[in-house]
């Protein structure tokens with residue numbers, strides 16, 4: 001399938017900045033959601049799961065078609081709970097009928113990263129809604145958190161990412177929480193789960209032990225017993241090919257922001273062909289527009 005970006009007739013930067021601003025305003029109106037996490041984590045995870053089904057070798061999956069509303073992708077266990085983010089955004093599909101699901105869901109992630117204090121994320125529109133169920137990715141493309149470092153490495157390689165990019169992307173776990181009712185895992189990775197920072201790496205390098213509970217195997221921090229790491233998060237510390245980047249990002253938030261911005265922007269565009277010379281939009285944050 002050739003997935004060529006096509007921007008709706010007459011639409012440009014200002015139109016998408018308006019959608020950005022509406023999403024940002026709704027996030028701001030719901031800062032208490034999920035015990036104070038707000039919608040940042042939910043929206044970033046939605047943007048990642050709609051994109052992370054991509055397989056480079058056959059150019060299948062990815063955010064282009066906005067296929068997550070269709071079976072079997074909608075029922076993929078790894079997507080449990082993401083109807084919340086899709087429902088959060090659906091009013092903007094009604095208000096701006098020209099925007100595609102793929103554009104709306106990826107734009108939601110960009111808003112969440114930028115408005116929670118993260119780096120600017122260059123973003124391009126032009127995904128198209130696809131109704132053809134043959135293009136809906138099978139479950140099994142998104143990562144299983146119980147696995148080891150080699151599994152994580154191979155899974156991100158399937159999308160075309162190297163080790164540095166893989167470690168940078170997983171730093172998004174600074175935002176949001178795990179919910180037993182979605183994944184069987186529980187809790188946030190740190191105390192500032194509504195702020196985009198390099199805190200995930202700083203904490204990961206601290207002390208962790210296996211949590212004693214009836215649930216899935218996960219880790220909790222030695223200091224407070226109140227934060228968590230998944231087995232796949234711990235794998236970033238266990239493998240020599242990952243830990244060097246964990247250390248770099250723990251020391252240097254600017255470097256993390258720079259690498260995350262590039263890798264996440266690439267993630268959201270996996271599988272999509274853009275016209276030559278097409279220029280990404282860099283949206284203004286709400287704060288910048290108030291200045």
Ligand code: DDH
Pocket residue numbers: 037040041042044045048081143144145146152169170172173175176177178179180182183184185230232264
């Ligand atoms: Fe993740 N993630 N993620 N993740 N993720 C969960 C939550 C969030 C894995 C497993 C889980 C990325 C990589 C991985 C976010 C962003 C990103 C949860 C909990 C599990 C489980 C869901 C729930 O219970 O509600 C695994 C495994 C990997 C892996 O790579 C090996 C990446 C690359 C990103 C990204 O955005 C680039 C975010 C944000 C959340 C918090 C969601 C929320 O509702 O809050």
